[in-house]
Amino acid sequence: MRVLIVEDEPRLAENIARSLRESAGYAVDVAADGQEGWFLAESNTYDVVLLDLMLPQMDGMQLLTRIRQAGQLTPVLVLTARDEKESVVALLNAGADDYLTKPFDLGELLARTKALIRRGKGQPSPVLVIGDLQLNTVNRTVQRSGRTIMLTAMEYRVLEYLAHRPGAVVSKTELLEHLYDYNWEKFSNVIEVYISGLRRKLDNGSDQQLIHTVRGQGYILQD
């Protein structure tokens, strides 16, 4: 999963980014002003955008409107210091999906971020079930037929993304887009390494293959 944080207070942005990376294993991009935020949102695909309202260059409301006008479906969580009813209503009406008032709780921010990602991908439950595979996004554990499977951080991130879109063909490019942040060199062959690792660990002791390769298109997770 890849998150965009648009926040002009560098220390706050840094704390949120660290928390998302450490606790959720997400790839995080940080923009310090509205213009940079728009540039990143426009040129990349994010699974959720965390947006501060008071921003230099282009304020949060403008950026939000622009994102929605561009037809992007990405869920947007607004971080605001103002909690008056009017401004909250205006925010939601402008296309925000949720909001948190500063100072917020990091745990709540994480939970809301995860919930927004889930719902954005049509998955209401935090525990994703594909056949006999169970993926718990809260404590990041994977089980197959009751057997716990230990994955590396990157393997988990690949599987988590695939599990959010079961039955859909996911290209290598899409995986790269959603698993790495802006500053990362993207090499598509690393995906193949993670997929083969996943297959080995998931299918060990089972005759049913879960991750299928669609030649020339990508991967599909289904039983």
Next chain:
Amino acid sequence: MLRSKSIKGRLIATVVVSQALLAAGLLFAGVFYTRRRLVSTLDAGLQARAMSVAALVRYTEDASGNVYFDDSLMPRSLDPDHPDFFAVWTERSGLLTRSSNWPAGLEIPAGPDLHWDLTWAHVTYRVWRISHVPVLDREEGQSFRPQDLTIVYAAPLIQVHEQVRAAGVFIALASLALLGATFLLALYGIRRGLLPLQRLAKQAALVSAHNWELRLPTDAEETTELRPLTHSMITMLARLERSFVQQREFLGNAAHELKTPVAVLKSTLQSLLHRPRSSEEYRAGVQESLEDLGRLERLLQWMLRLARAEQWAHGALRRDIELIDITETCEEAVERIRSLAQSRHTRIHLATNGKVLFRADPEDLQLVWQNLLENAVRYSPEGGVVEVAVTGTDGGPARIIFEDHGVGIPADELPHVFERFYRGDPSRTRATGGFGLGLAIAKALVEAYGGTITAENAPSQGTRMTVELPLNGSN
């Protein structure tokens, strides 16, 4: 005790009192005039009657020149209950005759013609004495010297008094009726006249901190006497609204500005607790938290400083002020800002021409100069020069100019730079560590001393801030 005063009551009292005075005057004048007219008519009658009495004095047939009084033709009195009385004296033989009802013991003073009032048996009489009346009876070719008579004639004043009283009662009753009518008319008129005031009060009662609009009733607007009131109400409301909005904005801004550092601090501590960390990580986290806390503390300090400056600017606090040298406070401020300037390789050039004396708290002025200097240094390019000039001309204000050679301020932002929490370019200001309060504090302090502060773009490049302080002001 608080006495409630009613405009309506006072106006009506004024009308009634003036009307009553008018009525009393009218009554007095009417009675006086009526009495005068009646008495003068009575006097004419009295004189005529005295003459008719004189006509009854006749010479005796013996041509001796003696006279006698022929009372057979005596005219009847007008008032049979209180008959007239009279007496006739002759020149030669004294008292000739007097009426039967002549008051016993009434002495008539000697002297020329006169008339007076006399009370006898509880009745007031009008008395006339007419002397040197010739005997009207004349004989052809009489040889004796004709005699002169002195006649005293009196008639009662009862009828005159009754008529005067009747006239008085009539005038008084008419006045009372008019007074009553005036009172009602005044009451109605005043009630109507005060209606616009009541409507205005009703509209004014609708004004609140949430609804500042005062809908002026048209009649209140049209009433000349209410115009100063409505005018000052409107200006007062505008002032109040402005300060309310400012306060609300300040609170909103302050809340926002405070929430951000609190959010930073909270997130730092929470992310530190998210999972077990090494003691180095904890140490670094605590260090960061302290830095966040320091920023929060500085913001609070600035906000308090601003609140104090503004409170003082509004006259809420007074403190000791003394005669100080503006130039010296400038030098002190430059000294205090020097380390910041050196870290940015900025030079500060201070141009002065001697002492400029001013009554102030030196700390206030130093704070103003420091804020302006800090601003100038922060927006100067690395290695730039900030120029400060202090001039105090005779008769004019003291002028202190701060000029930097940075990028300047866009023209549309110039009017806002002194607003609280205003940051022309937030990213730039945040990078330079400001809170957007320094210039607001400077403005509040300068205005507290009756001065002005203006920002403009310097002719060359950069920003020029000009402070003017009134040297012979009453501060």
